[in-house]
Amino acid sequence: MSSTPARFDSPVNADPVKLSAVAAKARVVKTLPEFSMSNKVCLVTGAARGLGNEFCRAFIQSGCTDLAILDLKEEEAVEAAEELVKAACVDSPMEPEDYRVIGIGCDVSSELSVQQAFRRVMDTYGRIDSVVASAGIVENYSAFDYPFDRIKRLYDINVHGAFFTAREAARNMIPQGGGSVVLVASMSANIVNIPQPQTPYNAAKAAVKHMAASLAVEWAKKGVRVNCLSPGYMLTKLTKTILAHDTELKKTWESLTPMGRMGDPEDLAGAIVFLASDASRFMTGSEIRVDGGYCII
Numbered sequence: 001m002s003s004t005p006a007r008f009d010s011p012v013n014a015d016p017v018k019l020s021a022v023a024a025k026a027r028v029v030k031t032l033p034e035f036s037m038s039n040k041v042c043l044v045t046g047a048a049r050g051l052g053n054e055f056c057r058a059f060i061q062s063g064c065t066d067l068a069i070l071d072l073k074e075e076e077a078v079e080a081a082e083e084l085v086k087a088a089c090v091d092s093p094m095e096p097e098d099y100r101v102i103g104i105g106c107d108v109s110s111e112l113s114v115q116q117a118f119r120r121v122m123d124t125y126g127r128i129d130s131v132v133a134s135a136g137i138v139e140n141y142s143a144f145d146y147p148f149d150r151i152k153r154l155y156d157i158n159v160h161g162a163f164f165t166a167r168e169a170a171r172n173m174i175p176q177g178g179g180s181v182v183l184v185a186s187m188s189a190n191i192v193n194i195p196q197p198q199t200p201y202n203a204a205k206a207a208v209k210h211m212a213a214s215l216a217v218e219w220a221k222k223g224v225r226v227n228c229l230s231p232g233y234m235l236t237k238l239t240k241t242i243l244a245h246d247t248e249l250k251k252t253w254e255s256l257t258p259m260g261r262m263g264d265p266e267d268l269a270g271a272i273v274f275l276a277s278d279a280s281r282f283m284t285g286s287e288i289r290v291d292g293g294y295c296i297i
C-alpha cells in the first residue's frame with residue numbers, strides 16, 4: 001500500500017519539467033520571516049574584517065539596510081562599509097542609496113570610545129536592534145612567559161570590551177522595548193586548545209560565555225536577550241597569523257576536528273542571523289557552538 005501524501009510528487013515518478021518549475025517557485029520563498037533582518041538596525045564590533053565582517057554580510061543578505069561597522073581604525077571601518085554596500089548591489093535590484101551602512105572608529109577596550117560610538121549610531125538611526133560583540137584578539141604564550149601587560153590588554157579587549165558593548169547596547173535597547181545582543185565567545189570557553197598555549201584567552205572566553213548568561217538574567221524581563229556564539233577554528237586573519245608561524249598546526253587542528261576541516265567565516269552566517277533575529281525570540285543566556293564537532297570528542 002502506498003502511503004505517499006497526495007500533495008507531494010515522488011521524485012522517481014514526477015514529471016521533470018513540473019519538478020523544475022516547482023523548484024524555481026520554491027527558491028522565491030527564501031526562509032521563515034522571523035529570520036529577516038530588514039527593519040533592524042545592527043551594530044557589529046571588530047567588523048572591518050574577519051568574522052565580524054562576515055556577520056555584517058550575513059545581516060545584509062538577510063535584508064538589513066542599516067548597519068554600523070565598528071573597528072579600531074575609522075578609515076578601515078569606513079572602507080569596509082563601502083565595500084559591503086558595493087558587494088550588496090551586485091546582481092541585486094538594490095542601489096547604494098538604499099543602504100545606510102556606516103563605519104565608526106572604536107576601541108572596545110575604552111568605555112568612553114564605546115559610548116561615543118553608540119551615540120553616533122543612535123544619532124544616525126534613532127534606534128538599535130541587534131548588536132554583535134566580535135572584536136577580540138588571541139596570543140600564544142605559555143603561562144610563565146606571558147607578559148602581564150599583554151594579559152591585561154587581552155582581558156581589556158576580549159572581556160571588558162564585550163561588557164562595555166553589551167551594556168551600551170542594553171542601555172539603548174531597553175527604552176525602545178528590547179533587542180538582541182550576541183557576544184562572540186569561542187569553543188575555547190569550553191575546552192582547552194592544544195597544542196598552542198593560550199590560558200588567558202581561554203579564560204577570557206569562558207568569562208564571556210558566563211557574562212552572556214549573567215546579563216541575560218539581568219535583562220530578560222526588559223526585552224534584551226543576550227546569547228553567545230562560540231566558533232571553532234575558523235580561517236580568518238586571527239588564525240592565519242598563528243598558522244603563519246607553524247604550517248603543521250593546521251593539520252593538527254583539522255585532525256582534532258571531527259569534520260576534518262577548519263571553518264570558513266560563512267559557516268557562521270546561519271547561526272548569527274538566528275541569534276540576532278526574531279527567530280531566536282525565546283532564547284537568552286544560551287550558547288551556540290559552531291565548531292565542526294570539536295567539543296564533542
Ligand SMILES: NC(=O)c1ccc[n+]([C@@H]2O[C@H](COP(=O)([O-])OP(=O)(O)OC[C@H]3O[C@@H](n4cnc5c(N)ncnc54)[C@H](O)[C@@H]3O)[C@@H](O)[C@H]2O)c1
Nearest residue numbers: 046049050051072107108135136186231233234236237238
Ligand atoms: N578565527 C577563529 O578561529 C575564532 C574562533 C573562535 C572565536 N573567535 C573570536 O571571534 C572574534 C573575531 O575573531 P576574528 O577571527 O574575526 O579575528 P580578526 O583578527 O580577523 O578580526 C578581529 C577584528 O577586531 C578588531 N579589533 C581588535 N581589537 C579591537 C579593539 N580593541 N576595538 C575594536 N576592534 C578591535 C580588529 O581590528 C579586527 O578587525 C574574536 O572575539 C575571536 O576571539 C575567532
